[in-house]
Amino acid sequence: MAVLYEAYTLCRLSPSQNLTSSSIQGVEVERDNDHVIVTDSFRSVTLYKVSDQKPLGSWTVKQGNCLTCPAVYNTHSKEYVTVTDNKVIRIWKEDDVLLDKTFKATVSSAIWRIHCVTGGDPVVLFQRGAVRLLDSLLSAPQQTVEEVLAPDETIRWSTIIVAETQQFVVFTTEKKGEHFLYLQKLKPNTLQRYQLDQEDSGLSPLSLSASYRDKLIHLLHLYPNGHVYQSVISVWSQGADEESQTLILPRNLRLALSVDEGQLEAAAALLLDEAHIAVVGVPHPSAGTDKDYLCIWNINFQTLQAGKEIAGKIFGQLWCYSNKLFIPHGKTLSVVPYGCTKSSLASALGKLRRSGMQEYRSLVSVPSWNSILHEEKTQPSRTTETWKLRNARKSQMSPTLTVEQILELIKTAPVEEVEKQVEGLLSRAETQDMNESLGQLASSLVSRSLADNGFYSTTMLAQLVHTQSLCHSVCPDLVQLALEKNDYFLCQLCLQFFPDIPEEVTCTCLKAFISMPDNDAEKVNLEPDSISFMETLTSREHGQVGLQNGFNSTSSEHHSDVTMTRADEENETPREQSCPVVLQRAVLLNEILQTAYSDDLLLPHLKNLSSQHVILFLQYLHFLYLKYNQDTFPQSHGFRSPSLMQIMDWVCLLLDAHFTVLVMTPEANGLLLNLHSYIKSQVRLFSELGKVEGSLQKLKDMRIKQDMGQYSIDVIELF
Structure with a gap:
């Protein structure tokens, strides 16, 4: 199964006036998968840090020059390489400001592309088909370059593949x-x-991509009629007698996408793994002729796994690095994270064991292939065994229905009957990975629950969430329904299992949690592990405070920065501070702290919180910070809990969103002084860690002298 997560903008584009093509020539990975180089179609090259969505550097050629090749990064020399005006190779480093003052060399023949992979040497591909290593070319830039292609033969697409060390x-x-x-x-x-096989209609390939696995190069080509072919090339079977002849490259039709009327004009397909491909610019099966979609297809089972509408014109360009898709559309270059689970018969039959916390949280114990084939003895827990026996008895008492029948049943049947049939469906092993069907069930249940106040089952919805086949994109009204029904246990599960909850929904949950009356909060039943963590955190046995993470609450600096009220001095010290919210509310706030978000998208919604809610939330974060900085606090525990970095990030977010209001609120003065001290301690800690890192790096870079003699003394100074 594949999933597309929430997209975010990397940069803005300046496409041509007629919008026939984007302003991007290429997106190449830089030093790691979190840094990319974006080359536009005009004059500039920009380095971006993807996770921060911000540029780290930009270089522009002077007026009159034009970039004719996407820039690449040489990891050996830590230099950038590009081509201007087809024949001028330019090389520069990150700290260079002006490209005109950096190295450049003019070659004798026009260049098509420069390719470079991480850890490899840059390779130059000329327009007439010749290939040279960059170093050997720069040793004699005006060397004669042979013509490999026929006079009327033109390069249309190129890439570089690494097969082991070749x-x-x-x-x-x-x-x-x-x-x-x-x-x-x-x-x-x-x-x-x-020679590539031709389509019957004489169509040319619209998009090509290649990958290497199992000692074979896999070539994927998409045609305007929606046909996706795959060809396989062996990289080790070439003999000397084969070099002079042209072989016919066989191909297999892997997917026939419906394009309805007309043909595709701007579309692209990429291989993600052995079973999944990403396609952009092809109509979604349920959206008619609309081509503004990004889809992930399983080519083994011919099924659509995930789809997302892309706003704005699609230009038929698509890049993929580290489970992130880069798509130019309209006037935006967007990044769409994705995930693909391994495609196998085991997963299709629901026999694939889930690992880690997902397996731990699963309601159903799924046997592995070993237990099925070799009859391994397993010892299921009493809870799991009882749950399975109960559902088995229910299945025997009444015949189970298909998904389509249950969907019809949801429209009119009472909640008890629907709950029984859904439990029967979930108890069947062969339906464990019916992600699309379970998404339809959840959507139907939520729709009727919103329309019919008497129809609601928290147990049934919780079981569907526990299957981990749902996400916010599949069932966007589920969290809203849980909040309307005051079903905070279901809200907690959604926050835990949904990877794509929008920031607006996160803030809605935060507002509901923090404004809930204490009497109502104490009656809420939540997940036992999260309750256990807060009970451990608030227990009296963790009452002593020591020096950790660069902060000591009893230090003189802390007392000089923070002015405590007389009531605080008489009643409690910072090390004995009690939790400002009841335990259940604290558990729900912990889930908010661990939810994924983007700063730019979250801040506008945080501003909708009232000042009293912000102060209460900051007081709770203050309490967590103090507890996390106790020597006796169990740093490595098995509970789901927020990290210290998440706590500090949320403190900064709340202060950024409400700083002016908090400064004008008398009740927040003491709290702000405390938080100021804690943030200073963290800054001081990271500053010292930076010094240690620099010193260790200096030691690592030092070369041992070879002529030491019989005796020597090395003096190392750490600043």
Whole structure:
């Protein structure tokens, strides 16, 4: 199963006036998967940190020059390489400001692309098909470059593949309507030529992508009629007698996408793994002729796994790095994180064991293949065994219905009958991974519950959430329903299991939790583990405070920065501070702290909180910070709990959203002084850690002298 998470904007674009193409030539990975280089179609190259959604550097060529090749990053030399005006190679470092003052070399033939993979040497592909390593080319820039292609043959697409330690340049060409694929091997230098099969209608490939696995290059090509083919090329079977001949490259039809009327004009397909492909610019099966969609398809089972509408014109460009898809659309370059689970017969039959906390939280104990094939003895827990026996008895007492029958039943049947049938469906092992069907069930249940006040079952909805087949995108009204019904246990489960909850919904939950009366909060039943964590945190045995994480609440600096009221001095010290909210409310606030968010999207919604709610939340964060800085606090525990970094991040978010109001509120003065001291201590801690890191790096970079003699003394100064 695959899922598309919430998209976010990396940068804005300036497409051409007629919007026929985006302003991006390429997106290339830099030093790691969190840094990318974006080359526009005009004059600039920009380095972005993806997680922060901000540029770290930008370089522009002077007026009159034009970038003709996407910039790449050489991890060996830590330099950027690009091409201007087809023949001028430019090389620079991150601290360079002006490209005109950096290294450049003019070559004798026009360049098509420069390719570079992490840890590899840059490779230059010329427009006439010749390939050179960048270092050997720069040793003699005006060297003669051979013409590999025929005079009327043109390169259409290229990439570089790493097979173990060998690099292969793969590129396709077009000649009089025929398409060819070249496989250029480096060290030793060999070239293999293949002819691609033609479509019956004479269509040209609209998009190509390639990947390497199992000692084979897998080539994916998408045609305007919606047909997706896959070809497999062996990189080790080339013989000397094969180099001079052109082979026919066989292909297999993996997917036939419906394009309705007309043909695709701007679309792209990428291989994500052995079973999943990402397609953009192809109509969604349930959206008619609308092509503004990003979809993930399973090519083994011919099924649509995930889909997301993309606002604005699609330009047929798509890049993928580290489970993130980069898509230019309209005037935006967006990043869409995705996840793909392993596609196998075991997962299709519901026999694949889930790992980690997901398996721990699963309501149903799913046997592994070993237990099925080899009859391994297992010892299921009493709770799981009882749950299965109870559902087995229910299944025997009444025949189970199909998903379609249950969907019809939901429209009119009483809640007890629907609950019985849904439990029967969940008890069948073969339905454990029916993600799409379970999403339809949840949506139908939520729709009727919102329309009919007498129809609601927290047990049934909680079981569906526990299957981990749902997310906010699949069932967007589930959290709203849980809040309307004051079902805080279901809210807690959604916050735990849904990876794509929007920031607006997170703030809605926060407002509901923090404004809930204490009497109502004490009656809420929540997950036992989360309750146990708060009971451990608030127990009296963790009452002593020591020096940890750079902060000591009893230090003189702390007392000089913080002025305590007389009541605080008489009743409690910071080390004995009690939790400002009841235990159940604290558990729900912990779930908020652990929910994923984007700062820019969260801040506008945080401003809707009242000053009293903000003060109460800050008091709770203050309490957590003090508890986390106790020597006796169990830092490594098995409970689901917020981290110290999450606590500090939320403190900063609340202060950014409400600083002016808090400064003008007398009740917040003492709290702000305390928080100021704690943030200063964290800044001081990270500053000292930075010094230690610098010192350790200096030691690592020091080279041992070879001519030490019999005796030597090295003096190392740490600042």
